[in-house]
Amino acid sequence: MSAAATAPWNVRSTAGRRAWARSSSSDPDVRSGGAALPRGAVFFPGSPPMPLPPPSRIPALVLVPWLLAAASCAGHADEPVATPEAAEPKLERVVMLMRHGVRPPTKAPVSPKGTHDQPWPEWSTDYGELTAHGYRAVALLGHWDRRRWIEEGLLPEEGCPWSADIEIAASAKSRAQDTARAMAEGLFPACSIEIAFPANAEADIEFHPLDSGAARMDPQQAMAQAREMLPPGGEAALVAENAPLFGLLERALGCCSPTFCEAGPRPASKQCGLDALPAKFEQGGGGRPKVGALLGTASTISQTFLLEYLEGFPMEQVAWGRLSRDEIGELLEFHRIKFRFEGRAPYVAAHAASPLAARMLASLRDGARLTLLTGHDTNIADLGGLLDLHWQVPGYPEDDPPPGGALGFALFQAPDGERLVRAFYRSQTMDQVRELQPLGDDNPPYFEYLPIPGCDAPCRLPDFEALVESKLVAPGA
Structure with missing residues (x-):
């Protein structure tokens, strides 16, 4: 309207x-x-x-x-034009x-x-x-x-x-x-x-x-538009597209302990990782769609690593010394994803x-x-x-x-x-x-x-x- x-x-x-x-x-x-x-x-x-x-x-x-606007005036070719x-x-x-x-x-x-x-x-x-x-x-x-x-x-x-x-x-x-x-x-x-x-x-x-x-706003209409922006295959495809970044994030975290995955359904043969968190989009406050626990947590963590770097923490404390500045920049893709689906x-x-x-x-x-x-x-x-x-x-x-x-x-x-x-x-x-x-x-x-x-x-x-x-x-x- x-x-x-x-x-x-x-x-x-x-x-x-x-x-x-x-x-x-x-x-x-x-x-x-x-x-x-x-x-x-x-x-x-x-x-x-x-x-x-x-x-x-x-x-x-x-x-x-x-x-x-270009100035022009009549005169000799060697005269400056103001x-x-x-x-x-x-x-x-x-x-x-x-x-x-x-x-x-x-x-x-x-x-x-x-x-x-x-x-x-x-x-x-x-x-x-x-x-x-x-x-x-x-x-x-x-x-x-x-x-x-x-x-x-x-x-x-x-x-x-x-x-x-x-x-x-x-x-x-x-x-x-x-x-x-x-x-x-x-x-x-x-x-x-x-x-x-x-x-x-x-x-x-x-x-x-x-x-x-x-x-x-209408939560259903908001969610429908956000989901229209997903690639074919929905949230699972979006997560799969960013698998290398999830690997980098887990390496920085030292993720994950087996106890983290015990509560959720998961094949016994699959390694415990952040993807134990649900990826499905959720309804947020005021009707705003939210990217879900997996991508939302990844965004928060990547933003925290950035803030540690910007604050001037010694590099051995920034992401526990496991990431370079450029790798932190790569992980900020999760922050971009969050705002793309929640606000654009x-x-x-x-x-x-x-x-x-x-x-x-x-x-x-x-x-x-x-x-x-x-x-x-x-x-x-x-x-x-x-x-x-x-x-x-x-x-x-x-x-x-x-x-x-x-x-x-x-x-x-x-x-x-x-x-x-x-x-x-x-x-x-x-x-x-x-x-x-x-x-x-x-x-x-x-x-x-x-x-x-x-x-x-x-x-x-x-x-x-x-x-x-x-x-x-x-x-x-």
């Missing part, structure tokens, strides 16, 4: 209000809640539109081939959805008893919280974004930005809120920047619409991503110069599925969202006044995070503009609006 006909919210307004909490980047320990978000959730109708700042008028300096300033594109706004930074596993145990022969390493941070290392890595990324956006005219070179020019919001999870603080520190050193976030999980209608009950089916993506997509579209139309939303890999995967966007950070599988990575949209004004949209993905590499490498011209993070299927390049803003609105669904639709 299209939101263009049925959505009860006005995506042209960024003024909807819910119960949110605020904090300042200068006080990373603030956890108070209840204040209204100035530019709030567009998922539900709110108060009348608030005054919005005028667009920036400083030209962008990035090379955007489809925006640059490109007039008016011919350069002007960056008006950026709206970016970012995954939180490095964290420990969200809970214990990482894998079932009997699947690993060594204890999992200890972390210095509680389960699921942003680590100090992760905070510093995100701040470095924010500093690089600051330099880039100063050059492109989006941010002031000196001083602090006007509050109306910046909007930063996070999910109800503390790791996302702390990531927002780290970004604010990197983007705006010594500035007090407000960060908005939901007062509680029930109010997190944008980042967790299914869990909060703000969005609902069109019906699922539309219901899961509509709240954030609606907010991002409203912000791109007439919001702050910079809107930064910090959430989770699920949010990025859902949004990528909604718009069929694809990326690949070096060292990661296609479409895998690394910690600190961001999917965003930039709004440019062409010399003729046309407003044009480009999608992009930006992320540090594994070693840039692990080693806390300073980022600059000689060591930039991965940044790539992405094709937007269904919208010709250059993608005109009205066409982008129509494309996104055609994919949005109303709550409960």
Whole structure:
């Protein structure tokens, strides 16, 4: 069902209000809640539109081939030809959805008893919280974004930005809120920047619409679409296709002890392995399909190995010294598989991503110069599925969202006044995070503009609006 006909919210307004909490980047320990978000959730109708700042008028300096116009003038062949300033594109706004930074596993145990022969390493941070290392890595990324956006005219070179020019919001999870603080520190050193976030999980209608009950979908239809994406032979064929990766994962784990397989039906002649876990897809919360215990556990384990590497654990502690960095990257295929089947089916993506997509579209139309939303890999995967966007950070599988990575949209004004949209993905590499490498011209993070299927390049803003609105669904639709 299209939101263009049925959505009860006005995506042209960024003024909807819910119960949110605020904090300042200068006080990373603030956890108070209840204040209204100035530019709030567009998922539900709110108060009348608030005054919005005028667009920036400083030209962008990035090379955007489809925006640059060649200058021409009469004269001698040996005279230099100058490109007039008016011919350069002007960056008006950026709206970016970012995954939180490095964290420990969200809970214990990482894998079932009997699947690993060594204890999992200890972390210095509680389960699921942003680590100090992760905070510093995100701040470095924010500093690089600051330099880039100063050059492109989006941010002031000196001083602090006007509050109306910046909007930063996070999910109800503390790791996302702390990531927002780290970004604010990197983007705006010594500035007090407000960060908005939901007062509680029930109010997190944008980042967790299914869990909060703000969005609902038919579980059977969602599962049917996910299963349509399976290869011939279903889950068994998918597992068989990835047999070499399961072998690599079991070698790293020292899997498995005979006691692990005793409870399940299994031929006596077959060696005990992870495939003792059920592979059949399952129904998850909010109607979202889940890849099942086998692939879900493989995804969690591979992600944990990645996080150990990014955190800077000694290599003898990363996967107990049994994997190289490149092998960890190979195992992240399980993470990609999880998000492909749980979030990229069109019906699922539309219901899961509509709240954030609606907010991002409203912000791109007439919001702050910079809107930064910090959430989770699920949010990025859902949004990528909604718009069929694809990326690949070096060292990661296609479409895998690394910690600190961001999917965003930039709004440019062409010399003729046309407003044009480009999608992009930006992320540090594994070693840039692990080693806390300073980022600059000689060591930039991965940044790539992405094709937007269904919208010709250059993608005109009205066409982008129509494309996104055609994919949005109303709550409960």
